[in-house]
Amino acid sequence: MEMARVIVDVPSKDTDRPFDYLIPEELRPWVEVGSRVGVPFGHRTLQGFVVSLHPRPEMDTAKMKPIQEVLDVMPPLSPELIELGEWMKERYACRYISALQSMLPTALKGKAERYISLGDPEASSMDESDGLFAILPESELERDILGFVGQRGEVSLQQLTRAFPDAAAAIKALIGRGKLREHQQIKDKLQKKTMKAVELAVSSEEARLSLASFPTKAQRQKEVLQYILEMEDFLPISQKELLQTLGVSAGTVKGLADKGLITIEDIEVFRDPYRGRHFTPSEPLALTLEQQAVYRSIVRKLDEREHGVFLLHGVTGSGKTEIYLQTIQRCMDQDRQAIVLVPEIALTPQMVERFKARFGDRVAVMHSRLSDGERYDEWRKIREGRASVVVGARSAVFAPFDRLGLIIMDEEHESSYKQEETPKYHARDVAVHRASMTGAAVILGSATPSLESYHAAKSQSQDDFAPQLLEMPSRALGNKLPEVHVVDMREELREGNRSMFSRSLHTAISSRLERGEQTVLLLNRRGYSTFVMCRSCGYVAGCPECDISLTYHQKSNNLRCHYCGYAEQAPEVCPDCGSEHIRYFGTGTQRVEEELAKLFPGIRVIRMDVDTTTEKGSHEKLLKQFRDKKGDVLLGTQMVAKGLDFPDVTLVGVITADSALNLPDFRAAEKTFQLLTQVAGRAGRHHLPGEVVIQSYTPEHYSIIHASSHDYLSFVKDELKHRKALHYPPYCRLILVTLSHEQLPLLVRTAENFAATIKYESDRRGWFGSLDRFDASALDILGPVASPIPRLKNRYRFQCMIKWRGTMDAVSLVRSVAEKLQDSARDSKLQISIDVDPQMLM
DNA sequence: AGCACGCCGACT
DNA sequence: GTCGGCGTGCTC
Numbered sequence: 001m002e003m004a005r006v007i008v009d010v011p012s013k014d015t016d017r018p019f020d021y022l023i024p025e026e027l028r029p030w031v032e033v034g035s036r037v038g039v040p041f042g043h044r045t046l047q048g049f050v051v052s053l054h055p056r057p058e059m060d061t062a063k064m065k066p067i068q069e070v071l072d073v074m075p076p077l078s079p080e081l082i083e084l085g086e087w088m089k090e091r092y093a094c095r096y097i098s099a100l101q102s103m104l105p106t107a108l109k110g111k112a113e114r115y116i117s118l119g120d121p122e123a124s125s126m127d128e129s130d131g132l133f134a135i136l137p138e139s140e141l142e143r144d145i146l147g148f149v150g151q152r153g154e155v156s157l158q159q160l161t162r163a164f165p166d167a168a169a170a171i172k173a174l175i176g177r178g179k180l181r182e183h184q185q186i187k188d189k190l191q192k193k194t195m196k197a198v199e200l201a202v203s204s205e206e207a208r209l210s211l212a213s214f215p216t217k218a219q220r221q222k223e224v225l226q227y228i229l230e231m232e233d234f235l236p237i238s239q240k241e242l243l244q245t246l247g248v249s250a251g252t253v254k255g256l257a258d259k260g261l262i263t264i265e266d267i268e269v270f271r272d273p274y275r276g277r278h279f280t281p282s283e284p285l286a287l288t289l290e291q292q293a294v295y296r297s298i299v300r301k302l303d304e305r306e307h308g309v310f311l312l313h314g315v316t317g318s319g320k321t322e323i324y325l326q327t328i329q330r331c332m333d334q335d336r337q338a339i340v341l342v343p344e345i346a347l348t349p350q351m352v353e354r355f356k357a358r359f360g361d362r363v364a365v366m367h368s369r370l371s372d373g374e375r376y377d378e379w380r381k382i383r384e385g386r387a388s389v390v391v392g393a394r395s396a397v398f399a400p401f402d403r404l405g406l407i408i409m410d411e412e413h414e415s416s417y418k419q420e421e422t423p424k425y426h427a428r429d430v431a432v433h434r435a436s437m438t439g440a441a442v443i444l445g446s447a448t449p450s451l452e453s454y455h456a457a458k459s460q461s462q463d464d465f466a467p468q469l470l471e472m473p474s475r476a477l478g479n480k481l482p483e484v485h486v487v488d489m490r491e492e493l494r495e496g497n498r499s500m501f502s503r504s505l506h507t508a509i510s511s512r513l514e515r516g517e518q519t520v521l522l523l524n525r526r527g528y529s530t531f532v533m534c535r536s537c538g539y540v541a542g543c544p545e546c547d548i549s550l551t552y553h554q555k556s557n558n559l560r561c562h563y564c565g566y567a568e569q570a571p572e573v574c575p576d577c578g579s580e581h582i583r584y585f586g587t588g589t590q591r592v593e594e595e596l597a598k599l600f601p602g603i604r605v606i607r608m609d610v611d612t613t614t615e616k617g618s619h620e621k622l623l624k625q626f627r628d629k630k631g632d633v634l635l636g637t638q639m640v641a642k643g644l645d646f647p648d649v650t651l652v653g654v655i656t657a658d659s660a661l662n663l664p665d666f667r668a669a670e671k672t673f674q675l676l677t678q679v680a681g682r683a684g685r686h687h688l689p690g691e692v693v694i695q696s697y698t699p700e701h702y703s704i705i706h707a708s709s710h711d712y713l714s715f716v717k718d719e720l721k722h723r724k725a726l727h728y729p730p731y732c733r734l735i736l737v738t739l740s741h742e743q744l745p746l747l748v749r750t751a752e753n754f755a756a757t758i759k760y761e762s763d764r765r766g767w768f769g770s771l772d773r774f775d776a777s778a779l780d781i782l783g784p785v786a787s788p789i790p791r792l793k794n795r796y797r798f799q800c801m802i803k804w805r806g807t808m809d810a811v812s813l814v815r816s817v818a819e820k821l822q823d824s825a826r827d828s829k830l831q832i833s834i835d836v837d838p839q840m841l842m
Numbered sequence: 843a844g845c846a847c848g849c850c851g852a853c854t
Numbered sequence: 855g856t857c858g859g860c861g862t863g864c865t866c
Contacts, residue, residue, distance in 0.1 A: 003866095005866095006866080008865085008866090009843090010843050010844085010865085011843075012843055014843095014863085014864075014865080015843080015864095015865070018866090019865075019866040020866045021866060022866090039866080040865095040866090041865055041866080042844075042845070042846090042864070042865040043844090043845065043846080043865085044844070044845080044865095046843095046865095061866095063866055064866055065866060843865105844864105844865095845863105845864095845865100846862105846863095846864090847861105847862090847863085847864100848860105848861090848862085848863105849859105849860105849861095850858105850859085851857105851858090851859080852856105852857090852858095852859105853855105853856080853857080853858105854855100854856085854857095
């Protein structure tokens with residue numbers, strides 16, 4: 001094996017393939033599939049990943065360059081993850097390098113740093129083309145530069161340009177004449193965190209002996225050494241702590257090192273975001289009969305060490321988490337590892353605590369609130385085998401375990417499992433595929449499974465994944481699901497109540513206040529945004545580059561574009577008509593909070609929304625306040641609906657249940673049903689019975705009716721009817737293609753061309769152009785139409801929706817047509833984005 | 843993505 | 855006459 005195929009870190013079409021490199025003899029032991037390497041590429045050095053190893057070919061090695069360096073002791077990727085990356089690039093039509101990069105913490109995104117050292121002093125005279133320059137004496141500047149470099153041996157180009165600003169030309173000339181040499185090296189974005197650690201350099205006996213003969217003027221050093229000897233059993237110790245405890249200076253400690261009695265070394269420390277927090281250990285709970293049946297099914301599969309997917313449909317409070325914990329335990333007993341995926345907003349300390357309490361420091365945690373450094377350290381904890389369980393959001397599906405036995409995806413219906421940036425992968429699909437590669441089991445858990453998963457489980461179709469359905473219809477503690485009242489807000493209005501609180505919700509809140517119980521209020525904010533409108537002329541503040549309305553941010557008192565980041569001062573008067581009647585609309589939680597204060601004087605409201613939870617740890621702080629009963633009401637958006645478990649919450653109110661129902665999204669009903677069911681599950685989870693009040697303007701809608709009777713099956717039945725009639729998932733799959741360009745007419749032509757080509761190629765392959773026949777391979781293309789955001793960052797956007805069904809590879813057709821189009825549109829300003837199985841249609 | 847190579851306008 | 859514009863093409 002003397003040659004490696006490397007995917008280099010250049011996300012472009014032309015470089016989206018492996019490049020061949022020779023492996024120098026001295027690097028051979030370090031180069032493996034999955035290694036991160038620095039390779040010469042063109043005239044620079046790039047980071048890349050080894051995807052395969054090969055014997056050196058007989059010929060054609062002429063243009064092959066050698067790998068320059070191996071960047072890690074342990075390859076950050078494994079052959080398994082490389083293979084998963086290959087699958088991802090096909091499935092999601094993304095670049096190979098994007099797929100690989102998405103598996104790693106950003107700390108490992110290295111970039112080349114340029115270093116300068118002295119070249120051959122004779123070199124210049126050898127160069128005949130520059131002969132004239134060679135005999136010319138160097139300029140003063142050049143001599144200074146050479147002196148600067150010569151003194152230091154090697155400097156980074158950055159340092160050099162800092163020392164000699166505006167000397168770029170001179171440096172370049174010196175390199176050109178061989179007087180200076182340049183080389184590039186990959187430098188990680190992040191350094192490992194280290195600390196100065198003190199250790200004895202001699203045996204403790206010798207150290208003790210030396211104490212006797214210490215010079216009297218080195219009393220401080222003597223003290224330090226005595227202290228170190230006292231701490232003998234805990235060495236090495238941190239220099240910082242040593243200095244603090246004894247009140248000595250670093251020089252004193254260094255004196256000891258100079259005497260050869262101790263050593264001071266930089267050792268690596270691991271950042272632990274949960275350091276210093278205590279977790280009360282927990283024991284496995286006794287399982288109910290229902291739980292036992294489910295547990296046995298999963299364990300059977302685990303014991304066979306074979307791949308299998310389970311869809312665990314359990315009502316809120318049915319004890320899914322205990323199933324997770326016990327199956328993980330089984331998996332660990334087999335010396336295998338487990339991944340627990342949780343939606344980002346449900347990844348609360350409460351959630352993490354349950355896993356830490358059961359499995360202690362064998363648990364690694366990964367979520368977006370960690371700093372790059374913390375995430376890198378948690379990642380290494382997994383890679384180096386110091387953790388066997390990871391609890392994390394979407395990207396934790398790529399946890400670098402080598403003996404994966406189980407992947408659990410909690411709340412599997414959550415749309416946040418779909419990544420909205422390239423690579424636009426769905427963690428559920430990645431999980432199922434990764435598990436099938438490694439013989440691991442998958443548990444998809446939810447009280448309201450996605451229609452895709454549920455339908456797949458019911459139909460057991462072959463071309464899809466076919467999970468085994470496991471049901472847990474009762475609550476583990478035996479308490480009943482809460483009573484749900486639906487209030488018709490139109491009726492309220494007719495009877496003169498113009499408040500956002502219906503009379504029954506008002507009464508319900510009052511009684512909780514009297515009884516000292518707690519209330520959770522949900523404002524379903526999807527479909528609203530905080531925009532600025534003039535009530536005199538109707539002017540709405542919009543982004544000058546994106547054709548969408550600007551969002552008002554109270555904290556900074558400015559208007560921002562949610563999409564491109566454009567910001568401007570919030571106006572005092574209408575910029576159009578000068579009226580002062582310009583108002584901030586739709587803010588939601590703030591307005592609800594104000595109204596609550598008016599209706600219930602003295603009420604303590606804890607508001608949780610983007611404004612109050614941006615700071616690190618604030619989310620957690622607010623929840624703790626609520627748990628400590630420092631608030632009567634927890635008011636918030638989506639984030640109050642997820643997995644929270646407070647014993648004294650007996651009332652859940654939904655301010656407007658149907659605000660999302662009118663959105664042009666075929667999943668609107670499903671999302672509404674899921675949200676209502678989730679939030680209703682927050683009430684009465686313990687000894688106190690719960691009550692739920694749902695306010696709605698369309699109480700007759702099936703998603704609201706079925707949510708109020710906790711009837712998932714009826715909802716699925718109704719919803720599937722709609723999906724089937726309108727040809728939507730799970731009865732077909734979707735690919736959303738968005739084309740964008742600065743010039744509208746050109747874009748429209750290109751988009752039409754794209755749609756026509758797809759249609760033509762699809763026909764040519766014998767696929768039906770309509771989805772009406774359910775037994776055939778079919779592909780239908782809708783559009784092009786203007787995107788829901790018709791202009792973004794000064795680029796117009798058109799989209800095509802492809803609906804398809806069958807065993808053929810529609811993704812690769814779309815990809816190849818898109819690529820051809822991009823080639824022929826020789827102006828590279830055309831952008832085409834492909835979203836396979838999109839979640840967001842707007 | 844960079845970065846160099848290569849063919850046409852405003853300047854000492 | 856040259857410096858330099860950024861259009862096209864390549865990177866093992």
